[in-house]
Amino acid sequence: MVNALDKLNALIADSFVGRWFKLEGSGHIKERIGSRFTTELRAGLTTWAAMAYIISVNASILSDSGGTCECPTDDLCITDPTYLSCVEEVRKDLITATAASAALASFLLGLLANLPVGMAPGLGLNAYFAYSVVGFHGSGIVTYQEALAAVFLEGWVFFFLSLVGLRQWLVRIMPQSLTLAVGAGIGLFIAFIGLSSSGLGIVGGDTTNFVGLGGCKAEDFVSDDLPNYCARRVLQNPTVWLGVFVGGIFTVLMMLYRVRGAILIGIFLVSIISWPRPTSVTYFPHTEAGDQMFDFFKQVVTFRPLTHTGNAIDYNYRSGHVWYALITFLYVDILDTTGTLYSMAKFAGLRDPVTLDFEGSTIAYCVDAFSISMGALMGTSPVTAFIESATGISEGGKTGITAIVTGFCFFISIFFAPIFASIPGWATGGALVIVGSLMIRNVREINWDYIGDAVPAFLTLIMIPLTYNIAYGVIAGVLSYVVINGIPWLIMKLSGNRIVPPNYENSEEWVIPPGSIFPGWILKLTGREVSYDDEQHAMDDRMDSRMDQRISDETSQVDHASKHSLSDFEKHSRPVQV
Structure with a gap:
């Protein structure tokens, strides 16, 4: 075999x-050293299994906006059976739309950019879309159709910024410690998702601090309006321990013994155990919601056309609210998606050590932008690179075949949505915690010896999981870095380099990496393409020059100190005249 x-x-x-x-x-x-076709297939399946939850979760979140359904009253139609039936139809549409947009984006990214990264409508942005922009049951600042118009235009704006290389350049000029902290912070973010109520359910059960222990049974919730928040008896839900021991510890033991596909095996094993109904760990409890999920699960094979959300865009760009939503989407997505793609490429070992860019970055960001607009045509919030791609990368995924397999699985999911939408959170939670533990190793390379680098890196690291948003972590790190390092730099310049922080020699030098702000295709058209070998030699020369200057300065200081010491010695060693 x-x-x-x-x-x-x-x-x-x-x-x-x-x-x-x-x-x-x-x-x-x-x-790419170590890449094997069969390994890529396994990695793609693993990435898809870790991402498959988005099919049902995204549909559930976006359908809370009401979609294209119209509420004729002012009470948000919470008890209107006709309206709620329409919302359920929208939710089923969105299951198809989510799987289809993920399939298209992942397939194109793998085929054209050769990256092992899966894409789908992103968490966080979908919540902002549903609850802040459109609002619960349409109570927000714009309609569902107008919000889709903002997403559609956002994609084309991103396409232009990617085509001219601006998105890539913004990531490359970030200080190294911040770049490393983003990757490690994403690792913490993944682990936090895995431990939260959308995963294992171990944390997030306390209404006071919101991160206390959870994992209680439904009858021990604070109330029906506050599910997953525990009034008593935490960690009593059997699904928690099924996820911990089978999806977590058993998976780690398989990884210890180099069992291929360990993460994928763990996810599917927990899922299969959770599907039978007459058990304490079933994914389909005997409740109204559980009955609906089980009825959908029993269909096995089905196809749902986009009857409500397909091409539902209202191109009302005269509305100021639409532009407000557009600017916010741009602001969050340019940091979130750009940082995620860069971190995943680095985690896969695909970052160029000279330019600090990754191979195929222009195509990758253009595919991301194109997919955002195509997703809007299907009725979904912005498509983004998924941090769960790290599960497939940790399984050995190094090429675009991984993403193509992920995309193909999402395509199959369109027809087998009842099965693939029934992978419980506690099946993927253990895998996410394991992957987070692998990604946190970036902290070893952060410059902890200089507080000007350490504090911004730490803020980035801690803000990403605590705010549940990659973009906010990046903003905190960049702004703190500018303030903490900008003020000493200004003092140094004004004092003629006489007032310098005592430990400044241990600081990480911030440099703009070699390579133009413009991508390769523009440089070729203008005849200004530069060899990276020449750039490397130029960088080496600059480093050698700085080192020679530092050695010269230190030598001068030593000589100056020696002269003073000799002078003092001569002064004190003169013969005493009587």
Whole structure:
């Protein structure tokens, strides 16, 4: 069996497919060491399994906006059966739209940008879309159709910014410690999601501090209006321990013994155990909601056309509220998606050490932008790179085949939505915690020796999980870095370098990495393409020059100190005249 897989991997690597995706053994000058076709397949399945929850979660969140349904009264139609029936129809539409947009975006990213990253409508942005922009049952500042118009235009604005290289450049100029902190912060974010009520349910059960222990049974909730918040008997829900021991500890033990597909096995094993109804860990309890989910699950194969959300955009760009929503989407998404793609590429070992960019970045960001607009046509909030892609990368995914497999699985999910929408949160929670523990290793490379680098990095690291938003963490880190390091720099310049922080020699030098702000295709058109080898030599020369200058300064200081010491010695060693 092993020999057969080796032969298959060698055969694929030596084909056009292997050369396109730069598999190991393809002979490509930039082949990705360690990449194997069968490993990529497994990684793609793992990424999809970790992301599959978004099918049902995104549909549930966005349907709270009411979608295209119209409420004729002022009470938000909370008890109107006709309106609620329409909302349920919208939710089913959004299951199809979510899976379809994820399939398109992931497939294109893998095929064109050759990155092992899955894409789908993002958490956080969907909540902002549903509860802040459109509002619960349409009580917000714009209609659902107008909000889709803002998302549609956002995609094309992003496409232009990506095409000219601005999004890539914004990430490259970030100080290294902040860049590393973003990756580690995303690791904490993933682990926090895995531990929260959308995962294992271990934390998030306290109404006072919101992060206390949870995991109680439904009858121990504070109230029906506050699900998952525990009034008593925390960690009593059997699903918590099923996720911890089978999805968590058992998965780690498999990883210790190098079992291939350990994370994927753990996710599916917990899911299968959770599907039968007459058990204490069932995903389908005997409640009204549980009955609805089980009825949907029993359909197994179904296809739901987009009867409510397809091409529902209202291009009302004369409304100031639409532009407000557009600017907010741009502001959050440019930091969130851009940082996530960059961190995933670094986690996969695809970042160029010279330019600090990653291979295919322009195409990747253009695909992301295009997918945002296409998702809006299907009725979803902005599509983004998913941090759960780290699960597939940790399984060995290094090429776009991983993302293509993820996209194909989402395409199949369109027809098997009842099955794939029934993977419980406690099945993926353990996997997310494990992946978070792998990503936190970035903190080892942060410059902790200088407080001007350490504090901004720490703020970035801690703000990402605590605000549940990558963009807010990046903003906190960048602003604190500018203030903390900008003031000493200004004092140094005004004092002629006489007033310098005592530990300044340990600071991380901030430099703009080699390479133009413009992407390669613009440089080729203008005939100004620069060899990265030349850039590397130039950087080495600059570093050597700085080192020589530092050595010269230190030598001068030593010589000056030696002269003073000698002078003092001569002064005190003169013969005493009697």
